[in-house]
Amino acid sequence: MVYYLTIGIILGLSAGFAPGPLLALVISETLEHDIKSGVKVSLAPIITDLPIIILTLFVFAQLSNFHNILGVVSLVGSCFVLYMGYESLRLKGNELNLQQPKSKSLIKGILTNALSPHPYLFWLSVGAPMMTKALSINIISPLLFISGFYIFLVGSKIVLAVLVGKSKSFLSGNTYLYTMRFLGLILVVLALVLFIDGLKLLGVIEV
Numbered sequence: 001m002v003y004y005l006t007i008g009i010i011l012g013l014s015a016g017f018a019p020g021p022l023l024a025l026v027i028s029e030t031l032e033h034d035i036k037s038g039v040k041v042s043l044a045p046i047i048t049d050l051p052i053i054i055l056t057l058f059v060f061a062q063l064s065n066f067h068n069i070l071g072v073v074s075l076v077g078s079c080f081v082l083y084m085g086y087e088s089l090r091l092k093g094n095e096l097n098l099q100q101p102k103s104k105s106l107i108k109g110i111l112t113n114a115l116s117p118h119p120y121l122f123w124l125s126v127g128a129p130m131m132t133k134a135l136s137i138n139i140i141s142p143l144l145f146i147s148g149f150y151i152f153l154v155g156s157k158i159v160l161a162v163l164v165g166k167s168k169s170f171l172s173g174n175t176y177l178y179t180m181r182f183l184g185l186i187l188v189v190l191a192l193v194l195f196i197d198g199l200k201l202l203g204v205i206e207v
């Protein structure tokens with residue numbers, strides 16, 4: 001159970017700090033308005049991701065006995081996580097595009113996250129397979145995974161909104177860069193774990 005909580009925390013932190021449409025919106029709303037506006041945007045994944053989670057879990061529940069399919073999905077998931085790690089490692093300075101249209105912060109955050117491909121890719125290739133695997137152990141494991149993921153996903157964006165609101169030079173400083181590179185290394189290791197799991201499901205590696 002601690003394993004799934006830890007994986008959820010790592011993925012949540014990495015997704016929360018990684019540059020992307022939602023993080024750009026958190027920063028731009030904080031700079032344009034105030035910290036409260038940035039916090040509102042940070043809450044968007046809690047609202048938008050629930051239908052995605054339910055749908056992907058339903059699909060993978062039907063595939064639970066199809067180890068070859070799950071093995072391929074695990075390999076795809078490992079590539080996606082590896083890409084996330086690579087993006088974190090290659091980050092140089094502030095690469096966020098802060099040009100966003102004006103509108104209400106929470107609504108803008110919901111639309112941005114719902115129209116971004118990242119949540120769908122994550123839950124199809126990583127989140128749902130991990131939840132399905134955790135569910136085979138007990139009901140608490142997937143709850144710990146999803147709790148760790150969203151607490152640290154949303155929490156990290158809220159922390160960034162506060163830091164940017166108080167010190168607008170934070171994103172171009174070394175602290176942010178070193179944090180992202182450290183998380184990138186962890187993601188590369190996690191990608192290797194998922195890749196090995198995929199090979200096991202395909203029967204390439206004996207369990």
